[in-house]
Amino acid sequence: MKSEEIAKLAGVSRSTVSRVVNNYKNVPKETRDKVMQVIEQYNYVPNTMARALAGKGTNTIGLFIVSVSDKKSHNRIYQNNYFAPFVDAVIDLANQSGYYVLVHTIYEKKDFLKITEAFSQKRIDGGIIIGTEKNTETINRLINADYPLVIIDYDFNEILNFNTQKKNVVVINSSDYEGTADALNYLISLGHKKIGFISGRTSTFSGKQRLKAYKDTIKKNNILINDDFILKGDFIKEKTRNSVQRLIDSKNLPTAILSSNDDMALVAMDVFESSGIKIPDDISIAGFDDVPFASQVHPALTTVRLPVYLMAEKAIEFLSIMIKKDTTVFTQFIVSTELVIRESCRELISD
Amino acid sequence: MKSEEIAKLAGVSRSTVSRVVNNYKNVPKETRDKVMQVIEQYNYVPNTMARALAGKGTNTIGLFIVSVSDKKSHNRIYQNNYFAPFVDAVIDLANQSGYYVLVHTIYEKKDFLKITEAFSQKRIDGGIIIGTEKNTETINRLINADYPLVIIDYDFNEILNFNTQKKNVVVINSSDYEGTADALNYLISLGHKKIGFISGRTSTFSGKQRLKAYKDTIKKNNILINDDFILKGDFIKEKTRNSVQRLIDSKNLPTAILSSNDDMALVAMDVFESSGIKIPDDISIAGFDDVPFASQVHPALTTVRLPVYLMAEKAIEFLSIMIKKDTTVFTQFIVSTELVIRESCRELISD
DNA sequence: GTGAAAGCGCTAACAG
DNA sequence: CTGTTAGCGCTTTCAC
DSSP states (O other): OOOEEEEEEHHHHHHHHHHHTTSSSSHHHHHHHHHHHHHHHHTTTOHHHHHHHHHHHHHHEEEEEOOOOSSOOOOOGOTTTTTTHHHHHHHHHHHTOOEEEEEEOSSSSSGGGHHHHHHTTSOOOOEEEESSOOOHHHHHHHHTTTOOOESSSHHHHHHHHOSSSSSEEEEEOOOHHHHHHHHHHHHTTTTTEEEEEEETTTSHHHHHHHHHHHHHHHHHOOOOOOGEEEEEEETTTHHHHHHHHHHHHOOOOSSEEEEHHHHHHHHHHHHHHTTTTTTTOEEEEEEOOOOHHHHHSSOOOEEEEEOHHHHHHHHHHHHHHHHSSSSSOOOEEEOOEEOOSSSSOOOOOOO | OOOHHHHHHHHHHHHHHHHHTTTSSSSOHHHHHHHHHHHHTTTTTOHHHHHTTTTTOOOEEEEEOOOOOSSSSSOGGGOOOTHHHHHHHHHHHHTTOOEEEEEEEESSSGGGHHHHHHTTTTTSEEEEESSSSOOOOHHHHHTTOOOOOEEEEEOHHHHHHHOOOOOOOOOEEEEEHHHHHHHHHHHHHTOOOSEEEEEETTSSSHHHHHHHHHHHHHTTTTTTOOOGGGGEEETTTHHHHHHHHHHHHTOOOOOOEEEESSSHHHHHHHHHHHHHOOOTTTTEEEEEEOOOOHHHSOOEEEEEEEEEHHHHHHHHHHHHHHHHHHOOOOOEEEEOOOEEESOOOOOOOOO
């Protein structure tokens, strides 16, 4: 069923059918109704490929998940507690808004080409990029081409520096700095002074912010920073396991540890308990993200909640606005985190 | 950069460029090399929309997640421990094979149209359908249109009945019946005789099979089936919570319970423990699926592992074969489950 | 072997 | 208001 046939059946031309389909105003109600009836009767849906070729959008958005690492074994998304819920939420929300979603993973530098390709081939009307290690060059090319773009967890200043003209971009970040400070202040209020930190990948905006907030907050409270207490985790479980084990072997433990994310906090809990170190009795642990696991583990993990669903909602919302070209939007949107106190931290009773 | 420009630069016609791009044999190596060089130099990629319009495939597959329910509040995929890993695995694997993936959720009957639409609009070359409540009518229409299709968890006999001609379909199921029997036999070997069952949605093939296996196995072991011990869970957490609570209130507990999936088993554990009923001391519990949670909960859940990743691999593999049209494939593929014994079941010491 | 030309289904500028 | 016409970029007969 093509527009020509509908036209014939309705006794009009293809152009008129097109006008009706695209909701042009200059079609009399009578004609419109006549055409619409035939369209509905035959369940006609215009061919998207032809539409796209002729210059219209494709009604689909791209979701790119980048997880570039030096390692051979990549951190596959299906086993990542942070990506997975976001991905699924985006799909769900986009579909509800009538968009198709093209999802693509990026594990190597050359995969970035897939993003530009998807845009230049008109496969997508707009895109969302999430993940570690965003490629600045690619991002700038996309922005300069004025493709509607939403970037999750990215340094907005980088965009400001590279782009004099404001374009169609929105960056969505969370209050990583404040969230980290909140958690730390909570730990300090519990009487902790020897507070360790498991850092994430600092090539990530949030990873960088959380580490900075840790150092700043510790200093601000007149606590001496002990570099031995800053563990490298890089958001990778295996690496975290090793770092924590080394800390245990050093026989010099902090009384509390804040982790840059829950996945690493959970690993730490596991390693500590295997070594007979009880949580929260012997050491307090807090995380960041509030992944589903966090609340179901024993003891339940105290953590800083990242509103993943809200972030997905905002991403779709902004992208939708940009695609519809009602207005151009260039902004950073910051969602608030929230400290969720559970059972993994205890008050330090000073003698 | 379009084929015409490449043609000009290479000193040939668009047709020749097309032939080179599509790997036609009747192009002399010399010409091919000449064209290829220009293509690579300018990083030319043919426009997929135009290609699709002209009759070629789009190099993208569709992934449809159906979760139809009578309820208003749908069981969103992003919070479903069974769908999420499969979805993510499929995306990952498809991307690795060079496919783009279009993901779509289906929450209402009318959403099924999106599947046929995606195909008829040539948005996708093939599709994978997973989830509850598959719409037989839609599926038959798709099969008869000969669209490459992989269906997860579906009764193959339904397809055999409705389709005399063998078409391009493969159904991927797991050994639900055997897996259930394995778990039950394990429980029986532990000395349990009063074994309850939390059933899933019987509108699902796996849900039906698991229930059937439960009844058969219990009977086969000369144990009387107590209908009070068969709890309705329908793969829904809230429903499960209520069913379990009612069982507790009845004061007549089985000594062990097998759940149709882990999510419900986890809910049951939670409800029991809230009522002061210890696992596995007071009651043994086993699940099905082996979701990531299962191994990290305390006590770790004994369950039947569903090889989700393998299922995703097979789905892509078969779909790929069908799309390439090397051969037509019509078959059912059954992946094996495996009993994973952990800590949630204990031997019943008879006096 | 390779180019010319038609066509995939749709939109948009141009007339009327 | 509405039909006619010319593309969008590619594939594919059909000749040469």
